[in-house]
Amino acid sequence: MDVKAITKSVQKLSVSNIHSGIVCGKCATDPIEGFRYACLVCEDYDLCTECYQKKSTSEDHRAFHPMLPILAPDDLAKALKNLTTSQVKIFSCPYCGDGDLAIGKLAAHCLEYHSHKGGKVRCPICVTFSVPDKKRWITEDTLLLHLLVDHQNKDGYVLDLNGNECSVCVEQISTDDSKQLVCGHVFHGNCINLWLRNKSTCPMCRKDVDCNRSRMPDSDSDSDLAEIEF
Structure with missing residues (x-):
């Protein structure tokens, strides 16, 4: 394409x-x-x-x-x-x-x-x-x-959207443990899951990415996140 x-x-x-x-x-x-x-x-x-x-x-x-x-x-x-x-x-x-x-x-x-x-x-x-x-x-x-x-x-x-660093914990991200928000920014799966339990915006650009936080599951199968592909 x-x-x-x-x-x-x-x-x-x-x-x-x-x-x-x-x-x-x-x-x-x-x-x-x-x-x-x-x-x-x-x-x-x-x-x-x-x-x-x-x-x-x-x-x-x-x-x-x-x-x-x-x-x-x-x-x-x-x-x-x-x-x-x-x-x-x-x-x-x-x-x-x-x-x-x-x-x-x-x-x-x-x-x-x-x-x-x-x-x-x-x-x-x-x-x-x-x-x-x-x-x-x-x-x-x-x-x-x-x-x-x-x-x-x-x-x-690779399309390394965050410079290979999670802005939540400020540590390196591996391709096996990365989650991408709809705005394009990437984080550790556990880090961004914890973040979105209390906030509804991306930690980097502050875009609203969680329209219904109360329905967010505790598992890594968060519907507002997608596995990043390299």
Whole structure:
């Protein structure tokens, strides 16, 4: 499934389409609704659909900068449900703008064409999933190095939405003990189960993810959580 197919499928969904905390860098719309367009060159710059279609620029942002279209969290979670990592072909190269790439293909693309290219860019995976402390410029010399360090484990490339750390207990998450909320953030199963017994929001983005907390079971079969797939 490519990004065009994902877009068509989620346009039919009547769900929340707000990017909480994301402000349009041109018209200052807060929050952005529907698609947001994240610049992969500027440190922290997003546009709403209207400003993107107008090819809006700023003192630092230029119209030729690669832009990544990102669905709102609810839409994104539904669009990517049951897809494997290699099937998530929604990422763009921040150096040349090539799009519709899975994370493995993005790494291969960077290896072939941009392995020695420096310059500050944003990681399309971190930006898409709002990875804490990694939504701005990458700290590594190249995107390829960043992908190898932050988005790869012994099993291959992964969509590591939390930087491999549970924000509840602040310890590393293994793929055998991970739970993903509808907003896309991942936690230890036991940690998030305990959290949601007293609260109804995601610990990271504060999105309301538990509409009926009183019916939440004590077991790991929580209907508001889904096993993350790598």
